Amino acid sequence: MENIISSKGLMISEKEKSESIKEYLYRVIRTNIIYGYLSPGDVISENYLAEVFHVSRTPIREATAHLVNDELLEVYPQKGTYVSHIDMKRVKEATILRQLLEVEACQRSCEEITEERVYQLEANLNAQQFYYGQNKLIEVMELDNDFHKLIFESVSLLRIWNAIQTISYDSERVRYLKLSNHFRWEETLKEHWEIAEGIKQRDKKLVSELMAKHVGKLYEDAEKVREKYKEWFAG
Amino acid sequence: MENIISSKGLMISEKEKSESIKEYLYRVIRTNIIYGYLSPGDVISENYLAEVFHVSRTPIREATAHLVNDELLEVYPQKGTYVSHIDMKRVKEATILRQLLEVEACQRSCEEITEERVYQLEANLNAQQFYYGQNKLIEVMELDNDFHKLIFESVSLLRIWNAIQTISYDSERVRYLKLSNHFRWEETLKEHWEIAEGIKQRDKKLVSELMAKHVGKLYEDAEKVREKYKEWFAG
DNA sequence: CCCCATCAACTTGTATACTAGCACCGCAGA
C-alpha cells in the first residue's frame, strides 16, 4: 500500500477504481482518525477537506455524515466539525458485543471451517509477525482485523462482523495507540496463535475461553492507554 | 401520532423540531419501507422524493445514503434507486445477533433493573394490547420495539441496541407483515408478558430461555411469511 | 415484418452559489 502524507499532515491513499468518491473519502478520513493523523478535538471544516482532496463539498458532506453516524466526527451546525474523543463507555459496549459474538463465531468455525481457511489464518499471523518486524504498524492492524474477519467469513456471518465494526472504531483507536507503544504485542500475537491452533483442533470449549479472554483484555488495555493519552479520551 | 397519507401514497409524519431535514427524511422514508408504503422493487428517484417532500435533492441524498447503508435501498448510478427485497440471510444473521445480545441484556437486567422500569415494561405491554384492539398496528410495532429497547436501556447498552437495529430492518419488515396478517400475535404478546414477569422475579435462567425462544421464533415466522409474500423476498 | 441506429427523457454524481447563524475581535465609551 502506498500512502502519501499530504502537506496538511493527512495520510492520503490512492482511490480504488471500484469505489465512488464518497466511499473513498469515507475510507481515507476514517483511517486518518483511527491511525491518529487526525486527533480528538481537531477541527476539520468541509471547505478544508474539499481543498485537500480537490473535490467539492458534496461528496465530503456524504462522507462526514457517515462518520458522524460512526461517532468518529461531531458536527455542530454553523460552528464546525470536530474529531470526537475516545469514549470508554463505547469501548466497554464494544467489548461486551465482541465477546459474545466472537465467541459464537469461533465456536461455529470449529464445526464449519475448511482447511483452506485455517491456512489463511496461519498465513495471516505470519504476515503480522513480518510486518511488525518491519515496524509497519498499519499493516499489522489491518491484518489483525482480517484475522477476526476471516473467522466470521468462515461461518457466513459477515453482516454481524460489519455491525460490530460500526461500534468498534473507538476500540480501533485504542488498539492503534497500544500498538504504536508496542504494548503487550508479543503476548497478543501469542493469543492469536493459540486461537488459530484451537480452531484447527476444533476444540470449541478451549477456543471460547481463549477468545473471550483475548477480546476482554482490550478493555483492560484501554484503561492503561488512557492513563498515558488522557487528552484523547472524553470525560 | 398523526400520519398523513400523501397523494403519492406515502405516509408522511410531522417533522420534529429537534431533528434536521435529513434526519426527518431518513426516518420517514425508512418507516415507509418498513410499514410497506414502499414495496420491494419500487423505484424512488431523488427528484420524485424532492418533489413529495418539497425540499432539494441535497438532504434527500443524505437520507438515501443512510438507507443504502441500512440495505433498505439500492442505488444504481445513472439508473435509479430501488427499495431492496427482504433477504432471508439478513434475517438469519439478525436473529443470531439478537438471540445472543437480548439474552445477555435481559440477564443483566435481572440484576440491575429498577422497579420503575419494570413498571414501564408492564405499561408498555398493556398499551400494546390496547392499540392492537384498536387495530393501530404501527403503534403496536413501535411499542414492541420500545419493550426490547427498555431492557437494553435498563442495563446501559443502548449502543448495542442501535447496532442491532442497523442489521434488523429486514426483520422489521417481516414483523410488520406478520402483524398485519394477525399471525401469532396473542402468542407473541404472551411471550412478552412472561419475559417481563421473569425479569420482575429476577429469574435469569428462565428469562434467558424465554428470550432466546422468543427471538428465535421470528426466523421461523419469516419462513411462513415468505410463502405468502414471496415477491417481497430476494432470491 | 424485423432489426438496428439514433435521440430524447430520464437517472444519479458532482460542483457551485446562496442562506443563516455563530464567534471572535476591535473599537468606542464610561
Next chain:
DNA sequence: TCTGCGGTGCTAGTATACAAGTTGATGGGG
C-alpha cells in the same frame, strides 16, 4: 481599564446548475 456593541469572517445547511451515463421508444432501412 473594563464593558458592551457591532462588523467581519468563518461555519454548515440548503438549493440549484451542470455533467455523465442508462434506458426505452421511435423511425427508417433492409
